[in-house]
Amino acid sequence: MCISTGEAAFSGTILYCGRHHHGERGLVHVLGYQNTAVNLADGPNAMLLHVPTRQLTPRHFLSAGRSGDVLRRMVSAVEDATAAADDIVWMGAEPQAAVQVFDHDVYTVLLADDPTAIPAALWRVPPHRRPALDPELLRFYAEHFPDHTIVVCCFDNAEARQAKPLLLWYQPLDPDRLTVPALDSHTGKAPDLDAAVPVDHWVLFSTDEAAADWGAPVAYSGGMRHSLREFLPAAVIGRHYGDGQTLPNGDFTISHGDLLGGDPDRIERLRPIRR
Structure with a gap:
């Protein structure tokens, strides 16, 4: 369900990716x-x-x-739609440090284009959130995801249960391919790409280019901030993976063309390319 730097158990995962035309940022993807x-x-x-x-x-x-329930509202929309069916200008890159460190909700977050640079920045993480990082895990990311940004969300045991959804927007490498990270390893080691792993996920996708009757409409709370609402979809599609199911270790992905078709069965498992 995700990669952790130490032994952990994760459940009830909700993954979301939306393709969105923003008034100021242009065509972006939004990850939840x-x-x-x-x-x-x-x-x-x-x-x-x-x-x-x-x-x-x-x-x-x-x-x-x-609006900490925003992703759960998306899940509810898909669940309700399924039940009903059963009845019937980005402005250019900014200069940035090799590793950026900042606080977001209950996390201290590190962002790195080169994950092998992360250990040198760990001193900037408060001691109660500072994890031990296996160099093998960082090398795995450097080798398999050289064009990606690696996000490390540091937490302590008490705070993890209080975390709100992690939401961010970005300019994607491929605007027509929506992917959510779902590689699985909860031991602090690099993931086993040959393993079949248990899944407990809701996987959701959206686009603002679909027909008016596409997907399951999402009912958001009335007090939601405009700065958040302007990045969120009117409707989503998705499906649940779980109930003892196992899948090859990897991420979830869908092409924009398949997404416009509105069929969640077109969601695929994406395995990293061995380099």
């Missing part, structure tokens, strides 16, 4: 990620996500504010 984490390590822990973009800064992260 939420789960329930239990830290089984002796000290602080962190989850790692690989995001298909070369440009990611703290300002790309969206605050959920009082």
